[in-house]
Amino acid sequence: MRTWTPDPHLLLGEFEVETPVRDTNAYFMTDNNTVVTVQVGTTAALRCQVFDVAEHETVSWIRRRDHHIITVGANTYSNDERFQVTFSEKTQDWTLHVRYAQTHDAGIYECQLSAHPPMGVFTTLNVIEAVAEIGGGPERYVQIGSSVQLTCTLKHFTEPPTYVFWFHAEHMVNYDSNNRITVVNSVGESELRISQVTKADSGNYTCQPANARPASVSLHIITGETPAAMQRASATEVQYRLSMALISSLVALIAL
Structure with missing residues (x-):
């Protein structure tokens, strides 16, 4: 469907561009802006549950920081072999697996449906070092x-x-x-x-x-x-106690 956009100079008042109607029956069951936390060296599983996907529609995983398309459907489009997507027909779940996760894998990932216009949900991956x-x-x-x-x-x-x-x-x-x-x-x-x-x-x-x-x-x-290190520690403690005693004496003299 072709959208007609009027010339703003011909308008007498403000105009608004109508939001395109999304032509799809698909819907996400995974909450938007979820957070997944894993430790370095383990496998991260980023879930994306979407129902009623039409035959002409595909589900993709995209890394947001560089807009890198990681997977499209069941196919992986990344040179990094640590990325893999699995699909469960029973739960309609497209899960992105990041094996041997590293700190540089942290960031926002989008599970996107190729509707018109596209729709998706975001998952934040945190990778911590134990x-x-x-x-x-x-x-x-x-x-x-x-x-x-x-x-x-x-x-x-x-x-x-x-x-x-x-x-x-x-x-x-x-x-x-x-x-x-x-x-x-x-x-x-x-x-x-x-x-x-x-x-x-x-x-x-x-x-x-x-x-x-x-x-x-x-x-x-x-x-x-007595090791030298322990002797030095003892000497430091003595100096500290003498310093505190001297400060206390000065405070007492000033108060007189």
Whole structure:
């Protein structure tokens, strides 16, 4: 149907262009402006449920930041093999899968129906980076012969990691034959326990969960002497206490 647009100079008043009538029976069941959050390395599933799509109409997925057409119908038009679309005839759901999601995949995606004019819904994809954190600071000092427990807390996970590996330097200790070392995993945490530590247990320990940024700590085994780092910390504490005492004395003098 051809639309006639009058010459504005011939009009005596304001005119409005009529909104084209959308010639389709299709309708979306997926809410507009939905948000999907996944962590790095996992698969994101962006759903688009649309009913009564005519034979001459197609459903496409478009990345809005660069208007890149990712899929048209069941066909993928992207060189990135991580993108794939699946269709469920039962639920009329066109789902865009983004495998091994990365932070640069975040953004707005549009599921568009090729009606006239086109219609669609938007989905915002958030991709977060999970991290590990070992409590107690980057340096730990333990007396020889005692026991130590390193606790690795998992943060920003959208789903539990498939594994959490512990390394002593470059050596993985999860399945070590050394019966003094045990690893205990629970929801959101992993604990490395070492009993009766020896000098050989000193060094760098790393907690490496799946699809997450690792965390490390340096373990120092001492034999009664006070490490230089601990001496510096003690000296700093003494200086702090003296400074606070001096400030308190000055305040008291001023108040007299």
